[in-house]
Amino acid sequence: MPLHGEYEPSPAQWVRDQVEEYESSGGTKGTTLRGLPVVVLTTKGARSGKLRKSPLMRVEHDGSYAAVASLGGAPQNPVWYHNVKSEPLVELQDGPEKKDYVARELTGDEKAAWWERAVAAFPDYADYQRKTDREIPVFVLEPA
Numbered sequence: 001m002p003l004h005g006e007y008e009p010s011p012a013q014w015v016r017d018q019v020e021e022y023e024s025s026g027g028t029k030g031t032t033l034r035g036l037p038v039v040v041l042t043t044k045g046a047r048s049g050k051l052r053k054s055p056l057m058r059v060e061h062d063g064s065y066a067a068v069a070s071l072g073g074a075p076q077n078p079v080w081y082h083n084v085k086s087e088p089l090v091e092l093q094d095g096p097e098k099k100d101y102v103a104r105e106l107t108g109d110e111k112a113a114w115w116e117r118a119v120a121a122f123p124d125y126a127d128y129q130r131k132t133d134r135e136i137p138v139f140v141l142e143p144a
């Protein structure tokens with residue numbers, strides 16, 4: 001059951017543009033960042049109820065994905081983190097495929113295993129974690 005609501009583009013122009021290119025090309029363009037694969041996460045705004053779309057680095061394993069709330073190692077979580085906590089049903093577009101997933105925040109060994117996969121997919125995540133005292137949250141997105 002896909003999420004319903006009015007799409008509210010990101011205030012960040014480069015993010016808005018990447019989502020626009022990704023979606024308007026049916027997931028054939030705008031699908032990378034520095035040559036590495038990107039997916040688009042759709043969440044339901046925790047306050048507005050609007051749909052928010054956040055490109056993320058693609059971290060996939062056996063049909064599930066990680067959503068890494070890195071925000072470049074900033075001291076605070078990205079806002080979409082709060083959306084997922086309040087509504088774990090999310091959509092994720094990976095290239096032409098867009099499906100529903102249920103998000104679950106990871107801890108302990110499970111988080112460590114997904115963190116390894118995430119850093120393998122996008123080594124900058126390790127730099128981001130070194131840069132901040134904030135423990136970067138990781139969600140696993142499992143097919144709904």
Ligand SMILES: C[C@H](OP(=O)(O)OC[C@@H](O)[C@@H](O)[C@@H](O)Cn1c2nc(=O)[nH]c(=O)c-2cc2ccc(O)cc21)C(=O)N[C@@H](CCC(=O)N[C@@H](CCC(=O)O)C(=O)O)C(=O)O
Nearest residue numbers: 018045046047048054055056057069070071078079080082
């Ligand atoms: C700027 C802010 O965005 P954000 O949700 O903090 O997310 C920041 C970034 O994580 C997001 O832009 C990511 O897409 C950036 N980003 C990555 N961000 C990551 O954290 N991890 C990644 O792996 C990642 C990869 C990536 C690749 C390509 C690319 O173009 C961007 C990438 C935002 O959209 N703010 C809105 C509000 C958004 C919102 O969700 N509001 C909620 C309220 C939520 C609440 O306050 O409780 C609502 O609508 O109800 C605003 O200020 O109006």
